[in-house]
Amino acid sequence: MPSAPRKEVDIVFDGTFEGFLCVVYAFYYEGITPLSIQTADALQPSLMQEEFFIVTNNDNACKVEKAIRKKISHDAYYTVAYAFLSSADDRFMCMLHYIVYGFKMGHRVDDHLHHDFILRVHKCAREVGREAHLLKGFCRFAETAQGILYCAVTPIHHVLMPLAEHFADRMMEQSWVIHDKRHNKAVVYNGESCVFVDVTPNTVPPIYAENEAQIQELWTSYFNTAAITARKNPKLHRNMLPMRFRGDMVEFGGTGRADSTIS
Amino acid sequence: MDFSQRLKTLTEGAKYDVACTSSGMNRKAKKGMVGSTEACGICHSFTADGRCISLLKMLINNYCEYDCQYCVNRRSSDIPRASMQPHEVADLTMQFYRRNYIEGLFLSSAVIKSPDYTMEMLIKTLALLRGDTYRFNGYIHVKAIPGADEALIQRLGTLADRMSINIELPSERSLTVLAPDKTKPAILAPMKYVKNKILQSKEETAKYRSAEAFVPAGQSTQLIVGATPEADSKIVHLAQGLYKGYGLRRVFYSAYIPVGNDTMLPRYESKDSYRSPTPAFDTGTGLIDKAYGPILMREHRLYQADWLLRFYGFTAGELFKTEEENLSLHLDPKCHWALRNLEQFPVEVNTADYRTLLRVPGIGQISAERIVKARRASKLDFTNLKKMGIVLKRARYFITCNGKMAEKINFRPESIELRLTDNHAVGPYSQLTLADAAYA
Numbered sequence: 001m002p003s004a005p006r007k008e009v010d011i012v013f014d015g016t017f018e019g020f021l022c023v024v025y026a027f028y029y030e031g032i033t034p035l036s037i038q039t040a041d042a043l044q045p046s047l048m049q050e051e052f053f054i055v056t057n058n059d060n061a062c063k064v065e066k067a068i069r070k071k072i073s074h075d076a077y078y079t080v081a082y083a084f085l086s087s088a089d090d091r092f093m094c095m096l097h098y099i100v101y102g103f104k105m106g107h108r109v110d111d112h113l114h115h116d117f118i119l120r121v122h123k124c125a126r127e128v129g130r131e132a133h134l135l136k137g138f139c140r141f142a143e144t145a146q147g148i149l150y151c152a153v154t155p156i157h158h159v160l161m162p163l164a165e166h167f168a169d170r171m172m173e174q175s176w177v178i179h180d181k182r183h184n185k186a187v188v189y190n191g192e193s194c195v196f197v198d199v200t201p202n203t204v205p206p207i208y209a210e211n212e213a214q215i216q217e218l219w220t221s222y223f224n225t226a227a228i229t230a231r232k233n234p235k236l237h238r239n240m241l242p243m244r245f246r247g248d249m250v251e252f253g254g255t256g257r258a259d260s261t262i263s
Numbered sequence: 264m265d266f267s268q269r270l271k272t273l274t275e276g277a278k279y280d281v282a283c284t285s286s287g288m289n290r291k292a293k294k295g296m297v298g299s300t301e302a303c304g305i306c307h308s309f310t311a312d313g314r315c316i317s318l319l320k321m322l323i324n325n326y327c328e329y330d331c332q333y334c335v336n337r338r339s340s341d342i343p344r345a346s347m348q349p350h351e352v353a354d355l356t357m358q359f360y361r362r363n364y365i366e367g368l369f370l371s372s373a374v375i376k377s378p379d380y381t382m383e384m385l386i387k388t389l390a391l392l393r394g395d396t397y398r399f400n401g402y403i404h405v406k407a408i409p410g411a412d413e414a415l416i417q418r419l420g421t422l423a424d425r426m427s428i429n430i431e432l433p434s435e436r437s438l439t440v441l442a443p444d445k446t447k448p449a450i451l452a453p454m455k456y457v458k459n460k461i462l463q464s465k466e467e468t469a470k471y472r473s474a475e476a477f478v479p480a481g482q483s484t485q486l487i488v489g490a491t492p493e494a495d496s497k498i499v500h501l502a503q504g505l506y507k508g509y510g511l512r513r514v515f516y517s518a519y520i521p522v523g524n525d526t527m528l529p530r531y532e533s534k535d536s537y538r539s540p541t542p543a544f545d546t547g548t549g550l551i552d553k554a555y556g557p558i559l560m561r562e563h564r565l566y567q568a569d570w571l572l573r574f575y576g577f578t579a580g581e582l583f584k585t586e587e588e589n590l591s592l593h594l595d596p597k598c599h600w601a602l603r604n605l606e607q608f609p610v611e612v613n614t615a616d617y618r619t620l621l622r623v624p625g626i627g628q629i630s631a632e633r634i635v636k637a638r639r640a641s642k643l644d645f646t647n648l649k650k651m652g653i654v655l656k657r658a659r660y661f662i663t664c665n666g667k668m669a670e671k672i673n674f675r676p677e678s679i680e681l682r683l684t685d686n687h688a689v690g691p692y693s694q695l696t697l698a699d700a701a702y703a
């Protein structure tokens with residue numbers, strides 16, 4: 001490591017995971033110690049200090065990925081990749097600490113649970129994993145007139161990536177779209193590969209297939225019949241299926257109901 | 264009857280079967296097929312009673328030849344009857360599956376004409392679903408019908424992921440009284456057959472690529488709780504026997520909810536009768552009250568005991584060491600066990616091995632794993648444990664950190680029990696109120 005004095009700056013990067021890995025690269029090879037790390041689109045300009053923009057370079061990102069996998073562990077790489085998808089404000093700084101500490105400790109880094117930043121990174125990764133797992137079950141597709149399956153979700157974290165991976169396997173010969181309404185992103189799958197796109201908030205609701213309303217009606221009726229009245233338990237129901245997911249679910253009258261667009 | 268009505272009727276008939284898991288099998292999608300399965304299972308929705316919907320659970324028909332008193336579909340029951348064609352079931356499954364409403368199909372049937380005929384209907388449906396028309400690769404749970412030919416069970420098992428044969432009543436005596444068409448050997452024989460087939464297919468699939476998998480996610484069964492006078496100890500011992508002797512993946516417990524007006528079964532009429540988890544068998548006017556609290560709690564305690572058997576290294580004998588026959592309703596089985604075996608506590612978190620940690624009330628697999636990992640790097644104290652997300656509500660009474668106990672603990676069973684139950688239901692103490700006579 002060069003002996004030149006380290007620069008302490010507020011860092012801005014482009015918001016991609018590769019971009020973040022380049023922040024790690026800059027920490028080691030350009031002597032840049034971040035005071036804060038922000039993404040370009042969520043930048044809050046500061047009066048006191050100028051931001052330092054880190055340019056994303058795929059080669060450098062690859063080097064950092066390889067180093068994490070080799071010197072820490074594959075698990076650590078997945079933990080960082082999942083924590084990155086979290087929407088916690090402090091995640092980038094914690095992840096940087098985690099990686100720097102990991103290069104010192106090797107694969108044992110995950111045992112050092114007495115450090116707050118390690119717990120924090122684990123917690124972020126766990127929350128993303130949990131929400132992604134729940135949405136694998138709770139997200140609802142509706143068939144459009146063109147035969148594409150459309151699904152709207154409102155997750156707290158950026159879970160499109162794990163969802164896309166799951167459905168690209170499960171419905172590999174079907175075209176589908178998953179729309180993240182909270183972060184205005186979508187993933188489009190055409191039967192071969194996934195593309196992640198930004199979407200504008202006021203997207204026109206799709207035109208649904210002819211039998212869509214009928215199938216949604218069947219499902220809602222099935223859902224209501226399957227409950228045993230004598231065992232009704234609203235508190236347990238809320239614990240298992242939190243209210244925030246219900247807004248997008250057909251059986252709770254959420255968005256995506258085909259009959260609601262007709263009127 | 265139109266399709267929607269038939270679906271309702273057939274759902275109504277299947278919903279008292281509690282199993283709705285889609286777990287135990289990891290299968291990636293195949294080219295040209297639709298669907299995959301995940302080993303952890305995925306819940307797609309939850310009904311108002313808090314039970315998960317993972318599979319489309321339905322009967323293929325509910326015209327039953329049998330007259331089992333606990334069952335809503337029995338011959339003598341006055342309910343609408345309906346049936347579906349195999350292609351209707353397959354079509355509905357695919358439509359729901361594509362929209363991500365379900366993880367797969369749970370298909371059951373009333374016994375129509377004969378067990379063999381019923382099995383053939385089930386096989387026809389599954390074969391259609393797995394065949395070229397629908398190419399379904401998702402999860403299928405299917406009921407085997409006791410008394411059917413072994414060749415049919417064999418064929419059905421190669422199409423499904425999980426197969427179940429319900430025992431329903433935990434003793435032979437209850438079976439003769441309430442389900443005159445069923446016998447214990449008729450239920451256990453196919454379970455044994457399925458077990459042996461699973462073992463055989465495991466061996467074959469490990470050796471030969473072309474070998475067909477037979478019920479890869481294992482078999483399960485269901486026991487009804489509270490319809491007959493069997494005690495918890497009998498039920499838990501039976502479950503343990505099934506796990507060990509028959510290699511079952513899951514035993515499900517279903518609190519009995521009255522589904523008809525038969526005088527042989529308990530009804531919940533007065534406030535006193537449903538306070539008891541096994542209601543009195545002498546029935547009167549037939550008014551059904553809606554408070555099922557204690558029986559649902561009993562079911563919950565049985566599930567907790569079941570988990571102790573499967574994941575925590577307990578045996579049924581340990582849980583029922585004393586003369587008590589039922590699980591405690593106000594304390595969970597692990598706390599109950601710990602209080603009766605207090606000489607094994609407190610446990611030192613920094614040195615105790617994993618299996619000992621698992622026996623501490625409030626510490627589960629995840630917590631125990633985290634403790635074992637974290638203590639490699641540094642000594643743990645109560646603050647560390649709390650930060651790591653270990654729930655100390657119950658555990659604090661049973662552990663030490665570096666030889667120290669948590670503060671203010673009176674290490675006597677009565678005192679700990681009192682605190683664990685939040686002053687409910689034990690001891691002579693109660694919260695004073697303004698209305699108390701002694702206070703006035």
